[in-house]
Amino acid sequence: MEKSQRIITGHDLKAMGYPPAKWYRKALEHINDNILTEEEMKNYLEQYKLPEQKFLFDHPVSYSLNISADNELEEDNVKKVKETMDQVMRTPTVIGGAIMPDACPAGPIGTIPVGGVVATKNAIHPGMHSADICCSVMLTDFGAIEPKKVMDAAHESTHFGPGGRPRGQQFQLPDDLLEAFKTNEFLWDDKSISIAREHLGTQGDGNHFLFVGQSAKTGNTMMITHHGSRGPGARLYAKGMTTAERFRKLLSPQTLKQNAWIPYNSEEGSDYWEALQVIRKWTKLNHKIIHETVSEKIGKKVQDRYWNEHNFVFKNGDTFYHAKGATPLDKSFMPDITGPRLIPLNMAEPVLIVEGPTTENNLGFAPHGAGRNMSRTQHKRNLEGLSAEEIFKNETQDLDIRFYSNEIDISELPSAYKPASVVRNQMTDFNLGNVLDEVIPYGSIMAGDWQKNAPWRKRKRR
Template identity: 30%
Template sequence: MAKLQIRGKDLRKIGYPETPVVSVAIGVMEQYYKRHSLEAALQILKDIMLTPADYLEDPVLGKVAKAFLPEKEEGVEYSLNRDGVPFSIFGAGDIGEGALHQMYLAAKLPVAVAGALMPDAHSGYGLPIGGVLATDNAVIPYGVGVDIGCRMCLSVFDIPAGDLDRKESLFTRELEAATLFGSGAQFKEAEDHPIMDRKTFQEIRLLRSLHARAWKQLGTSGSGNHFVEFGWVEVNQWDPVLKLDPGCYVGLLSHSGSRSLGANIANYYTRLARSKRRLPQEVNHLAWLSLDEEEGMEYWTAMNLAGDYASACHEVIHTRIASSLGRKPMRTVENHHNFAWREIHEGKAVIVHRKGATPAGKDVLGIIPGSMTAPGFIVKGRGVPASISSAAHGAGRRMSRSQAMASISEHAFKEELAKSGVRLIGGGLDEAPFAYKDIETVMRAQQGLVDVVGTFRPRIVRMDG
């Protein structure tokens, strides 16, 4: 077998940023994995990129994972507060020690004002997934995360519900024709959309360098838990905010974010933040930028552009499919997670970071999905201060990707899909339903935070792979 050879463009295709991590990854794989196929090596590197925290302790692959971290640079040194700000925990019995520990540390940051941990919480990078942190005039790039503006979008169509079964092949073809998945996926011809004409792309040097690739990725979806799926939307009673008559409809639900644009923004500005503020090792990736300084306002501008870009990606997908179906949606519901907002909390102006958490202000609509076989929920927020007007963003993982791959059999996976009547296009064992918490348990733990105004049941699911 020929020795492994990886090129920089191979890594860029799967989403690697233009940083030293590219040369580190090539060196590690060609030295220690030289008998692997290119495909197998790239899959390993993709897994590291998606969850670097899972590989930090690995004596070999840890070198690549650590290269995703910004270099430690000199700056003003800060210590954690002895006592962290108090934070509410919802569904504590189902949240692992890792996520709790990460939240306790974040609550001790000098800029922390308030926090909350959602019932779908699990360990992440920076803030835990499901972590909410309010800060005083400061934004934490890794408190937002690399997939800036990751988003849910639901289009509800007045199509007979039975058509999903009767015309399964038609809806399957629509998903296959209108979507493109993968960390490095991009179209050969760029989609036309006003977002790409934003002046912001030309006003910030980093964004200028990312513009061409962002345009070719517009309307694509990532890997991991990103999906586009058809299913049934059920509404049991009229709600004045949702404004849908009771009934069963065909729905199109998508979940994805800002692609390589968001990842590059996150890594670049985290590097800047760490160069200005040195924190203890266990929280050094939670360095912040003040919104009184140029770098902080520049990140804020870039973050908001990435959020709008993520929204545009969903708009392209939904418009394309709606056009093919010859229908316009009766109703569209969408919401960000992995974002930071200016809000008022208990009378104080704060920056609220929601890392894998759904905005749940009073009467704010959102979507909380389950797994590929479990129902999702259309919710209306109650604006509860204890949760900083937030709710879970999904079921939440109970197994890491590597644990799922090692413990779930292909037979059990296919059996579960058949039992649930779900057709899967792509997807893998790392996203099997068994890898996720029970969405019904998650919803019970936050019944005081949101009201359920509709449900979504998956029928045809498209994912990477």
């Protein structure tokens, strides 16, 4: 067959049944530069052919339920967790899963619950790591020093609430990280880079915290931070969901939107995986900046430091483990591991320092915290009749608890969470990690109810 001189365009590729995609530009350059024949062009384009549509499984893929219930409230929570996980496990990419003792629903039925782990084949599901990509915890051991000194320095150093640091108080984004943002298809835009600068050294709101306590074994004072990737991660998640939705319409329209996926062996899949690693690096730096600033203020060298994420996607060959609030035990999930893992429970309970083996039922994961048996709203309803000050006094006695906004958030007080003893007992029952040490609480800092006196609320009250 003679080679055609006609310029092949995207319209031609679309007419041949190939939906518009990132690879169009590269393919068109190759086809036209080499003046491929029709047969050569068909053979070349075979690599971009989409697989056949996939349909929901008739029944959920089996998964491990590492949670039990001792009362009516817990039974209701487990029932709801199982209902939503059963739908998640019908997604056609899924090959395994697990539920942790701190599990609770996190959206409409079919949304991966908090405390859920879902393993998929060659597929990354942005909805299964959610907007708070790489939510994680870091511990620094400061040795022998009064906890209050660390607490005061930390309060001066950290930043909670919406937005980033104002100009003049921002930290430098390292050149290599800046270059990584600029060269990734999902991260290169000016807004993402600007927010990556502004949000360094910030912790956000919700259940994120800065915790100070002392090792039960050594008595050393330790500081632990808990937060994720802030604005940069949220923007990556939004772009990932848009890309996954495009693939969902082509590959599996039956699949729930929140469970849409990006095929890893696509160009978009490769770019998204690399973007996740950049965001992981940014988040780790975000923790480190706060810890280093405190270290400088108190004039103490770091005795030890380690960290782990508990809201991320972990890769092993062509299997992707989506942990929506689950602590990785398996060392293969963390190439830069420097110590054991951390499981915070609530502000009045110790932070657990753990290690443990990978088993058939835990898939290499442990709980990430205490979890909730009820929503924040329901918890507040249960305490109606008591003032925030009364509740705070009852639940934080002998602790140095501070809210960055100076407004108490009762939905983050200990009673908002499952009893820590329940989670610890079930960790033992289901072999979900061994406790090596505990960080006994001195105090913690959280954002607090920063919306209470937000400008729009003040205007509304006026």
